[in-house]
Amino acid sequence: xxxxxxxxxxxxxDLNFFYSNGARALKGISMPLYENKITALIGPSGCGKSTFxxxxxxxxxxxPGNKYQGQIVMHPDNTNVLDAGVDPIEVRMRISMxxxxxNPFPKSIYENVAYGLRVRGENNKRxxxxxxxxxxxxxxxxxEVKDRLHDLxxxxxxxxxxxxxxxxALATDPEIMLFDEPTSALDPIATANIEELMVELRSKLTILxxxxxxxxxxxxxxxxxxxxxxxxxxxxxxxxxxxxxxRKETEDYITGKFG
Amino acid sequence: MQAxxxxxxxxxxxxNIRRNVKERMIELILMLAALVAVATTFAIVxxxxxxxxxxxxxxSVVEFFTDTxxxxxxxxxxxxxxxxVSGTLTTSAIALAVAVPIGTIAAIFLSEFASHKTRxxxxxxxxxxxxxxxxxxxxxxxxxxxxxxxxxYPELPSFNMLGAGIVMGIMIIPYIASMxxxxxxxxxMSMREGSYAMGATRFQxxxxxxxPAAVSGIVAAYILAISRAVGETMVVAIAAGQQPNLTFNxxxxxxTITAYIVQVAMGDLPHGSIGYQSIFAAGLVLxxxxxxxxxxxxxxxxxxxxxx
Ligand SMILES: Nc1ncnc2c1ncn2[C@@H]1O[C@H](COP(=O)(O)OP(=O)(O)OP(=O)(O)O)[C@@H](O)[C@H]1O
Ligand SMILES: [Mg+2]
Numbered sequence: 004x005x006x007x008x009x010x011x012x013x014x015x016x017d018l019n020f021f022y023s024n025g026a027r028a029l030k031g032i033s034m035p036l037y038e039n040k041i042t043a044l045i046g047p048s049g050c051g052k053s054t055f056x057x058x059x060x061x062x063x064x065x066x067p068g069n070k071y072q073g074q075i076v077m078h079p080d081n082t083n084v085l086d087a088g089v090d091p092i093e094v095r096m097r098i099s100m101x102x103x104x105x106n107p108f109p110k111s112i113y114e115n116v117a118y119g120l121r122v123r124g125e126n127n128k129r130x131x132x133x134x135x136x137x138x139x140x141x142x143x144x145x146x147e148v149k150d151r152l153h154d155l156x157x158x159x160x161x162x163x164x165x166x167x168x169x170x171x172a173l174a175t176d177p178e179i180m181l182f183d184e185p186t187s188a189l190d191p192i193a194t195a196n197i198e199e200l201m202v203e204l205r206s207k208l209t210i211l212x213x214x215x216x217x218x219x220x221x222x223x224x225x226x227x228x229x230x231x232x233x234x235x236x237x238x239x240x241x242x243x244x245x246x247x248x249x250r251k252e253t254e255d256y257i258t259g260k261f262g
Numbered sequence: 263m264q265a266x267x268x269x270x271x272x273x274x275x276x277x278n279i280r281r282n283v284k285e286r287m288i289e290l291i292l293m294l295a296a297l298v299a300v301a302t303t304f305a306i307v308x309x310x311x312x313x314x315x316x317x318x319x320x321x322s323v324v325e326f327f328t329d330t331x332x333x334x335x336x337x338x339x340x341x342x343x344x345x346x347v348s349g350t351l352t353t354s355a356i357a358l359a360v361a362v363p364i365g366t367i368a369a370i371f372l373s374e375f376a377s378h379k380t381r382x383x384x385x386x387x388x389x390x391x392x393x394x395x396x397x398x399x400x401x402x403x404x405x406x407x408x409x410x411x412x413x414x415y416p417e418l419p420s421f422n423m424l425g426a427g428i429v430m431g432i433m434i435i436p437y438i439a440s441m442x443x444x445x446x447x448x449x450x451m452s453m454r455e456g457s458y459a460m461g462a463t464r465f466q467x468x469x470x471x472x473x474p475a476a477v478s479g480i481v482a483a484y485i486l487a488i489s490r491a492v493g494e495t496m497v498v499a500i501a502a503g504q505q506p507n508l509t510f511n512x513x514x515x516x517x518t519i520t521a522y523i524v525q526v527a528m529g530d531l532p533h534g535s536i537g538y539q540s541i542f543a544a545g546l547v548l549x550x551x552x553x554x555x556x557x558x559x560x561x562x563x564x565x566x567x568x569x570x
Contacts, residue, residue: 060459062455062459065455067377092461092462093461095458095460095461096461099459099460102455102456102459104452106452106453106455106456107456108453108456108470109453109471109474109475109477118457118470119460121470122460122462122463122466122470123461168456171456171460172459172460175460175461
């Protein structure tokens with residue numbers, strides 16, 4: 004048992020979620036996120052993938068009336084991050100997020116990446132320069148932008164903006180990174196870049212990625228979870244899910260008979 | 263080469279005359295309406311220019327801009343516009359010094375901090391302030407704010423630019439607050455989420471992300487406020503004094519361009535007299551000032567145009 008728990012970075016335990024209109028978007032979800040692994044979330048539109056992902060960094064707190072029930076336990080702290088006594092800002096300092104649509108800030112490339120550090124009170128120019136460079140390299144963007152770090156981020160292409168958002172999320176050395184369909188707005192080449200990047204990042208952190216792209220889930224992830232109507236239908240090794248799923252619903256979805 | 267096939271227009275695809283005529287009529291009516299607005303503007307500018315031209319036949323442009331006195335109605339007349347310009351700029355500057363910080367902070371509060379209910383309560387009240395007749399603000403400056411200021415600084419004259427400027431500032435707060443708030447609320451939620459997801463607080467998000475994202479709208483609000491301040495008449499006419507005075511000292515009394523114009527326009531000067539013409543020259547300067555602020559504003563807006 005002990006060996007298993009040390010490998011788990013976070014786990015949902017009987018997680019329910021209710022939007023402010025009373026809709027129950029998650030129904031009793033329990034599943035682990037293994038450390039230094041990529042876990043993919045798949046399922047038809049509206050099944051609750053984003054809702055589940057956004058529980059991890061308490062994004063739902065931004066809108067009044069949303070309600071969590073159950074636990075998301077983060078290790079090694081062994082703390083339920085959904086507990087009312089937990090500060091969501093502290094959670095977000097350790098669990099970062101990349102959104103579906105690139106959402107850079109109206110600032111320079113440099114300031115976008117430095118944002119998380121500034122928010123944390125870092126002001127040392129040397130440290131900041133190093134961190135920004137490291138994060139941009141980590142996001143495979145450095146060579147393209149190193150000569151125009153002080154240009155407005157909006158001038159980058161969509162794929163570059165998304166990698167900038169990854170760099171921004173990386174700069175603060177998060178332990179977990181959440182990706183919500185990070186490549187759905189990108190062309191195949193930019194998509195391949197980001198997939199490659201996720202695989203590289205795996206050695207440093209734990210990744211949870213929502214995707215609509217079956218091939219993407221199969222290519223990058225170690226574990227896959229299939230959700231349907233707010234429920235977790237099946238969770239297993241990615242190989243197993245894609246070659247020999249345990250549930251008929253999963254197989255139908257993967258083979259395109261459904262959804 | 264093939265011989266060209268003779269084509270006909272089938273009645274089902276032919277031009278529909280009735281629809282076309284109707285469309286044309288609507289177009290014409292719309293154009294006329296637009297024309298009225300444009301024509302009025304041109305007419306105003308035309309009259310201003312025409313009457314000013316007669317004015318500048320008597321008074322040289324150099325004298326107009328360099329003489330330090332403005333006494334067109336006196337026996338020994340002087341025609342230097344600068345005392346009126348200084349009064350206009352000083353009162354406007356005070357108004358902006360009051361309205362820009364308060365209006366911006368109010369906008370940030372309303373857009374980023376206030377709950378839905380609070381916002382829906384405060385905004386109508388703010389907008390009510392816009393509906394208060396300016397003459398009321400004028401007397402508020404004269405009979406409330408100035409005495410209050412005099413209790414701090416007894417030498418302050420009853421007519422002074424400080425009191426008038428402050429009240430004018432209060433008057434334009436709603437413009438800045440309401441327009442800036444609209445600009446900030448137009449910033450997409452995804453940008454705020456990006457900031458929160460980085461571990462930013464509400465305040466950090468408001469200051470570091472939302473405000474810069476809304477900057478072009480906020481600047482537009484400032485420009486509108488400047489135009490309002492420069493063109494404002496009642497408050498300054500009532501509370502700042504009617505004596506042209508070349509000074510930028512807010513503790514003194516002075517007249518603004520607008521105050522001079524109402525003062526003269528309400529008197530009974532004969533048409534064609536130099537005093538009558540002088541208000542058009544003053545009006546022209548006022549328009550040039552407002553216009554240049556608008557052009558600057560337009561330019562700044564373009565430079566910082568937000569693109570989400
Ligand atoms: N703010 C909200 N208020 C109420 N219900 C919501 C809200 N956001 C989402 N929902 C509902 O919750 C359910 C799950 O939505 P969610 O966005 O998590 O789906 P998803 O799996 O991410 O879909 P997609 O693949 O289209 O992104 C849906 O039925 C949706 O209508
Ligand atoms: Mg989604």
